Each structure stands twice: as structure tokens, then as C-alpha cells.
Amino acid sequence: MTDSLHIVCPHCHTTNRVRSDQLASAPTCGSCKKALFTGHPAALDEAGFERHIGRNQIPVLVDFWAPWCGPCRAMAPAYEQAAAQLEPRVRLAKVDTEAVPSLGARFNIRSIPTLALFVNGREVARQPGAMAAADIVRWVQSNLR
Numbered sequence: 001m002t003d004s005l006h007i008v009c010p011h012c013h014t015t016n017r018v019r020s021d022q023l024a025s026a027p028t029c030g031s032c033k034k035a036l037f038t039g040h041p042a043a044l045d046e047a048g049f050e051r052h053i054g055r056n057q058i059p060v061l062v063d064f065w066a067p068w069c070g071p072c073r074a075m076a077p078a079y080e081q082a083a084a085q086l087e088p089r090v091r092l093a094k095v096d097t098e099a100v101p102s103l104g105a106r107f108n109i110r111s112i113p114t115l116a117l118f119v120n121g122r123e124v125a126r127q128p129g130a131m132a133a134a135d136i137v138r139w140v141q142s143n144l145r
């Protein structure tokens, strides 16, 4: 299999071309040389969000959260675990709606935490409320079938 996918680096936001059969073999960024998949969600500002949503050729799961939100903080470890399980098939990202209110407004986020799943730049599913790691993984997989 020689198909390749565009993968945006979570560190420097450079778009990398990665062969699909190399996705699980710890690919590194051609620009900053860091790992393209770290098992941790990528924290995105507005520019980073545009890059990751617009250019990634893998689905992107976004956690809209805020530091003052107790359920958001409670879900953070579960989201980390989900990242470890879903990468490299899915990119997990976090948007702090307090630091980047424009994104929360643009996507009409009414409550946090809210998870939104993007495929090829389009939102395909949304789920408000905190979830356990296994539920996050199951929800993503059910929406990618």
C-alpha cells in the first residue's frame, strides 16, 4: 500500500505527507523532527485549528473546554487515554474556549465540555457532556463507520 495522507504536525503545524502504512510506525515531522503522534491531545489556537481541521487527512476530534469548567478538567485524563488509543487513526485536539472564544462562538458551542468530530474539514458529529475514555473511543468509532 503506497497511499499517503497529509498529517499536520501538532508541534509546528507543518503539513507532512505520510504513507498510510507508516502511520503506526512513529512518523516524525519533516520540519521540526518531533513525533507526529505523541499520544496526547494537541492544544490549538485559532491558526492551529484552521491548519488541523483544513489540512489533516485523518479525522480530527476536538474537545471544546475551559480551565474554569470542573467537568472539563475531570474529563482531561479520559481524553488523554482516548488519544493514546485513537492515534494515529484520529488526531485529538483541545480548544480552550476561554483563550480562543472566537472558535466557541463560530461553532456555537453552548456547553462545555463538547466533543466535535471533523472529517475532511467538516463537522460530522458532536457530543456535549463529559465522557469516560472508553465511551469517547466508542463514540468516535461509531461515527467513523
Ligand code: ZN
Residues within 6 Å of the ligand: 009, 010, 011, 012, 013, 014, 029, 030, 031, 032, 033, 034
Ligand atoms: Zn513539526
